[in-house]
Amino acid sequence: MEKNLISLVIPVFEEETIIYENIITVKNILEANEINYEFIIVDDGSKDYTWVEIGRLKTHIINLKAYRLSRNFGKEAALCAGLEMASGDAVIVMDADLQHPPEVIPQMIKLWEEQSFEVVDGVKKSRGREKTLNFLSAGLFYKLLDKFSGINLKNASDFKLMDAKVVDAWRMLPEKDTFFRAMSFWVGFRRTSLEFEVAERTAGKSKWSVISLLKLAITAITSFSSIPLHLVSFLGSLFLIGSFALGIHTLYMKFSGAAVSGFTTVILLLLIIGSTLMISLGIIGEYISRIYNEVKRRPRYIISEEISNKKDN
Ligand code: UDP
Ligand code: MG
Numbered sequence: 001m002e003k004n005l006i007s008l009v010i011p012v013f014e015e016e017t018i019i020y021e022n023i024i025t026v027k028n029i030l031e032a033n034e035i036n037y038e039f040i041i042v043d044d045g046s047k048d049y050t051w052v053e054i055g056r057l058k059t060h061i062i063n064l065k066a067y068r069l070s071r072n073f074g075k076e077a078a079l080c081a082g083l084e085m086a087s088g089d090a091v092i093v094m095d096a097d098l099q100h101p102p103e104v105i106p107q108m109i110k111l112w113e114e115q116s117f118e119v120v121d122g123v124k125k126s127r128g129r130e131k132t133l134n135f136l137s138a139g140l141f142y143k144l145l146d147k148f149s150g151i152n153l154k155n156a157s158d159f160k161l162m163d164a165k166v167v168d169a170w171r172m173l174p175e176k177d178t179f180f181r182a183m184s185f186w187v188g189f190r191r192t193s194l195e196f197e198v199a200e201r202t203a204g205k206s207k208w209s210v211i212s213l214l215k216l217a218i219t220a221i222t223s224f225s226s227i228p229l230h231l232v233s234f235l236g237s238l239f240l241i242g243s244f245a246l247g248i249h250t251l252y253m254k255f256s257g258a259a260v261s262g263f264t265t266v267i268l269l270l271l272i273i274g275s276t277l278m279i280s281l282g283i284i285g286e287y288i289s290r291i292y293n294e295v296k297r298r299p300r301y302i303i304s305e306e307i308s309n310k311k312d313n
Helices: 019-032 050-059 075-085 102-114 132-149 164-172 180-186 210-224 227-255 263-295
Strands: 005-012 036-043 064-069 090-093 119-124 156-163 191-196 303-309
Touching: 005 019, 005 075, 019 036, 019 050, 019 102, 036 050, 036 075, 050 064, 050 303, 064 075, 075 090, 075 164, 075 180, 090 102, 090 164, 102 119, 102 156, 102 191, 132 210, 132 227, 156 164, 156 180, 164 180, 180 210, 210 263, 227 263
Parallel strands: 005 036, 005 090, 036 064, 119 191
Antiparallel strands: 064 303, 090 156, 119 156
């Protein structure tokens, strides 16, 4: 019987120091477990020698497809490119820095083949060594997302196995701004999770800045929930009720001849209403900018070069 083909989708951004060895490590593990694989490596517009290093892999890996994006489109876009190019019976998405331990790949495949789960989610046992600030903000972000959209991503990761069916379903989602973790959850299917210990990065450093994480958080929340918009209406109604009470009070004071004093109230009201209005406008703006982005219908990424080393079988 022909063995199932597993596509490994790996987004890479400026990892010249580690990419070559790491891919060879993964390949050795796959071969030791007699897995029929193909590598889909997406270079997310690295400015260093990452693409050259990927080119060097050509002589060692028969089943290699690599794509170079024309600029840095971000990990989400790189993942989309990889998923679109994958042709395996199942696809495994993983990071290039071996923080997603390749040793658990055989287990993932086993869960898929033997127990016919269609998605195997890699779940972080602990979050590894992270800066406290990152840890706290990630915690807050997942809490918010869970509250707003009902999608619980605590300890979720981008390390996943997906059946070809799931990848097809994912490909049908048309939005340009994607959030892989939540979208792969949204499509449903029979899923299970597999715990893994987050490894240390083999070398190099994390590519996420506070700004890029913040952007991702806003994409995630605005694409999976409209509660912030309802919040605006809710606050509006609250202030309406408040203003009725205050209006009656003011009128009463005026007619009873005790007006004038009460500058504090005016200043407080100005501050509160002003800031609420601004935040509300900001939230609406956030959604409008997302609509604007989607309406432009630009491609998620642009490929500038590719390597295809397909084994003929
Ligand atoms: N990555 C990418 N594009 C980017 C940033 C990161 O393709 O703009 C890749 C990176 O090369 C790595 C993976 O995404 O394979 C995870 O990135 P990183 O290790 O920097 O993130 P962390 O592990 O800190 O979440
Ligand atoms: Mg990493």
